[in-house]
Amino acid sequence: MDKPAKRPADLDLDFPQSLAVYDTYDEAQRAVDHLSDNEFPVENLMIVGTDLKRIERVTGRLTWGRVALAGAITGLWFGVFVGLVFALWVEDGGVVGILLSTALFGALFGVVWALTGYAATRGRRDFSSVTAVVATRYEVLVEHKHREAARTILAATPGLLPDPYA
Structure with missing residues (x-):
């Protein structure tokens, strides 16, 4: 009990x-x-x-394209953050290269991660929403x-x- x-x-x-x-x-x-x-x-x-x-407030329909775009944006921001952290230890001139490479890698990772998660639902939840307990x-x-x-x-x-x- x-x-x-x-x-x-x-x-x-x-x-x-x-x-x-x-x-x-x-x-x-x-x-x-x-x-x-x-x-x-x-x-x-x-x-x-x-x-x-x-x-639960339904905010929109999920499609493969929307999921990929959201994953890319999330991954891009995370990649920029990681790039800024790495840039603290880089000397002259390499900061832009690090920021671009980590941003692109983050965006790619975000797309793959988001699409993998969306595929795992097998169409059981093709919408986005926000929830609250009131x-x-x-x-x-x-x-x-x-x-x-x-x-x-x-x-x-x-x-x-x-x-x-x-």
Whole structure:
């Protein structure tokens, strides 16, 4: 049986209780900022993102040509970097030659590496994308002994406590 991951000690509260739940991180941050502005000991608070979702945004179709071009560009930049490192130890005149040769070798290596990786997918993933994990709700937790003081401060300002807590 797997053990739950242990959080670092600075991410724990002794007896956290829910203060409020918000739809956006900005709303939760605004509530904590308001508490801070009112001299509340904010080190007794925690914002927790809940109901996590993995979102993948498809950015385009992959073709052999696009994969080769992306590999060449990536390899070219890596080759220039390696060339600059080597150029630190080269005396007069050889810097340009080293930069050109490492850039070309890097581009060639990048193309081969990218096409090999693309071929290994065997057409199962012919698109590019970016992914992110986002929370759909943000809960502000407070140390139990400070809950009522925090609620009193938030309740005094309209809009800082969500409807179920008003």
